[in-house]
Amino acid sequence: GIVKSKSIDVGQVVGMNTNVATLIGTDSLWVRAAIPATKLEQIKIPDINGSGEGSQAKIHYRPNDTTEIEKTGRIIQLESELDPQSRTATLLIEIQDPFSSSGLPILPGAYVDISITGTTAEGVYELPSEALREGTHVLVADSENKLARRDVTLGWRLNDKIYITEGLEEGTQVVISPVSFPVYGTPLSIIDKSMQNEKTDPDSAQEKEEK
DSSP, X not given: OEEEEEOOOTTOOOOTTOOOEEEEOSSEEEEEEEEEGGGGGGSOOBTTTBSXXXXXXXXXXXXXXXXXXXXXXXXXXXXXXOOTTTOEEEEEXXXXXXXXXXXXXXXXXXXXXXXXXXXXXXXXXXXXXXXXXXXXXXXXXXXXXBEEEEEOEEEEEETTEEEEEESOOTTOEEEOSOOSSOOTTOBOOEEEGGGGXXXXXXXXXXXXXXX
């Protein structure tokens, strides 16, 4: 272990229950991570939503502008209460042998950035955030290339992307161009992005634009 602090000097007489020192264990280090409660179902937490090991996490510590330290850990526990101010849940991440490698360690009390590997989701489609209208639906081209509405379920957002869990199927042509006053049944002029040398994710809904 590492001595964090000591409360006595050489030659001092101590009695029972006297606090002589505070030690930090070096076998493992725990990191507390605050995340929105809505994200918990996407993370594997032992004894909560799965058995065995929890989700893997990458911990990034930047002590200065030119140095970055990366460690790998795993989710081991979900704390029992939400934060009263932010209403976020707190996960405990364990880093095994945090002081074993060369270079600077992640010291207790440091602020870090964390990325957590979530569970695998099937049938999820990634779209630009502007494709979602009023938070409930997207505009699509129907089988006759006419404008239509499709109600969808939003799984989550990440930066400028949204992830749809229900309401779309492979091959759906989604309108991502701005449409102020959609008139359903209007014929669409479709622009295939693959013809513009842009890569399309095969697992995502095929994105189209209204001209």
